[in-house]
Amino acid sequence: MNNAELTARSLARVWNPCTQMQDHEWLPLVPIRRAEGVWLEDFDGRRYLDAVSSWWTNLFGHRHPHIVERLKAQLDVLDHVIFAGFTHEPAVRLAEKLCAIAPAGLARVFYADIGSAAVEVALKMSHHYWRNLGQPQKTRFIALTGGYHGETLGALAVGGTGLYRDAYAPLLMQPIHVRSPDCCPMVEDGRAPGESWEDYSRRAFRHMEQALERHAGEVAAVIVEPLVQAATGMRMYHPVYLKLLRQACDRHGVHLIADEIAVGFGRSGRMFACDWAGIAPDFMCLSKGLTGGTLPLACVLTTDAVYRAFYDDYATYKAFLHSHSYTGNPLACAAALATLEIFEQQDWLAHNRRNGQLMWNAVADLSRHPQVAEIRQQGMILAIELARNPERRQAYPAEQRRGLRVYRHGLERGVLLRPLGNVIYFMPPYVIDIEEIAQMAAAAIEGIQQATRD
Numbered sequence: 001m002n003n004a005e006l007t008a009r010s011l012a013r014v015w016n017p018c019t020q021m022q023d024h025e026w027l028p029l030v031p032i033r034r035a036e037g038v039w040l041e042d043f044d045g046r047r048y049l050d051a052v053s054s055w056w057t058n059l060f061g062h063r064h065p066h067i068v069e070r071l072k073a074q075l076d077v078l079d080h081v082i083f084a085g086f087t088h089e090p091a092v093r094l095a096e097k098l099c100a101i102a103p104a105g106l107a108r109v110f111y112a113d114i115g116s117a118a119v120e121v122a123l124k125m126s127h128h129y130w131r132n133l134g135q136p137q138k139t140r141f142i143a144l145t146g147g148y149h150g151e152t153l154g155a156l157a158v159g160g161t162g163l164y165r166d167a168y169a170p171l172l173m174q175p176i177h178v179r180s181p182d183c184c185p186m187v188e189d190g191r192a193p194g195e196s197w198e199d200y201s202r203r204a205f206r207h208m209e210q211a212l213e214r215h216a217g218e219v220a221a222v223i224v225e226p227l228v229q230a231a232t233g234m235r236m237y238h239p240v241y242l243k244l245l246r247q248a249c250d251r252h253g254v255h256l257i258a259d260e261i262a263v264g265f266g267r268s269g270r271m272f273a274c275d276w277a278g279i280a281p282d283f284m285c286l287s288k289g290l291t292g293g294t295l296p297l298a299c300v301l302t303t304d305a306v307y308r309a310f311y312d313d314y315a316t317y318k319a320f321l322h323s324h325s326y327t328g329n330p331l332a333c334a335a336a337l338a339t340l341e342i343f344e345q346q347d348w349l350a351h352n353r354r355n356g357q358l359m360w361n362a363v364a365d366l367s368r369h370p371q372v373a374e375i376r377q378q379g380m381i382l383a384i385e386l387a388r389n390p391e392r393r394q395a396y397p398a399e400q401r402r403g404l405r406v407y408r409h410g411l412e413r414g415v416l417l418r419p420l421g422n423v424i425y426f427m428p429p430y431v432i433d434i435e436e437i438a439q440m441a442a443a444a445i446e447g448i449q450q451a452t453r454d
């Protein structure tokens with residue numbers, strides 16, 4: 001097998017996600033044979049540094065020996081078992097560990113298989129809670145513009161990114177979209193020059209306050225991505241917004257759903273992004289890094305108060321009957337347990353503070369580049385926003401695909417930098433070392449210089 005052969009066979013039969021397949025008439029599809037640490041290797045022996053952690057899933061490098069060992073051991077004992085009426089040790093131990101590290105008050109774990117499914121669970125559970133409490137009119141959700149919560153119809157409905165949502169708009173429930181506290185200087189009527197992220201995030205909260213005042217009676221929950229609106233282009237805001245949101249949700253009798261699918265497990269610089277604000281949501285959605293990037297698994301953590309609202313005689317029909325065939329898959333739970341054990345082996349948050357600083361230093365000079373509107377960072381996420389004219393808030397038109405030029409340059413230099421439109425970002429596995437950071441940054445800097453030349 002070589003690159004050309006596998007690519008041709010793939011293009012003949014396989015439909016890839018999030019892709020205009022026609023692009024592959026001129027854009028190479030990269031066939032990966034094996035992976036180790038931060039490196040992916042193709043069939044011709046070329047290596048690529050996985051600077052996006054394979055869609056934000058990987059934490060400790062590919063095929064981490066501890067996860068591999070635990071997975072193999074689990075495979076010898078129990079592959080899968082129905083999770084209704086039955087339980088198993090990996091799911092129980094994982095639930096115990098998750099509750100121990102989660103924000104205080106999150107005491108129950110409901111498993112699902114993918115991130116979008118976890119979002120569906122949280123939305124349904126929130127509405128169903130109010131229904132069980134005699135408030136069935138709480139059927140709506142408040143969501144932020146620029147948010148992203150997945151691709152299934154419910155999760156897509158509460159998303160606020162037109163690129164993913166518009167084609168399906170007629171199929172979707174209508175959330176109440178509130179203006180995002182996004183601090184990027186490219187935002188129209190956004191953060192004023194010299195205004196701090198904290199001041200702007202606080203100021204932007206008035207939109208949320210107004211929506212809650214007007215709609216609280218019909219709203220079950222507010223759903224947000226804490227601190228980083230990842231899929232929209234790693235747009236960021238200050239933790240004070242989460243603090244204000246927690247207080248306002250309590251005041252108005254509305255749940256708070258924190259979608260930590262992208263930012264959980266140390267990615268934000270704390271274990272969970274909510275920890276920056278010292279708050280606990282009513283529902284916390286987790287996936288992606290949960291298994292260290294090995295197997296699909298997701299879960300929703302919630303409170304005992306929510307759990308108790310469903311706990312009653314069968315004939316009251318209050319039970320949460322949602323299920324997925326692979327709920328709580330033992331192999332995935334074993335991989336997640338192994339991932340949490342790696343967290344216990346050393347202080348990864350301190351390690352990431354150093355790595356985050358190294359990433360910043362490696363690209364800091366770009367802040368003087370005339371087509372760089374902003375370099376922003378939250379923990380192990382660093383994003384570089386390109387713009388035709390940052391002073392005038394003129395973005396590059398999407399069809400010019402400037403980010404894609406950086407992507408192509410990255411591949412030539414052996415670095416996988418999959419952009420989000422005009423945003424180039426680093427979100428590498430935590431085990432990346434100083435030389436690898438230098439190589440990743442060099443590829444991005446050169447790529448940006450070439451992509452913005454004309």
Ligand SMILES: *Cc1c(COP(=O)(O)O)cnc(C)c1O
Pocket residue numbers: 114115116117119148149150151225230231259260261262287288
């Ligand atoms: C990726 C993502 C999802 C969806 O997870 P899938 O596993 O792709 O369904 C939901 N929310 C956020 C914040 C994400 O980044």
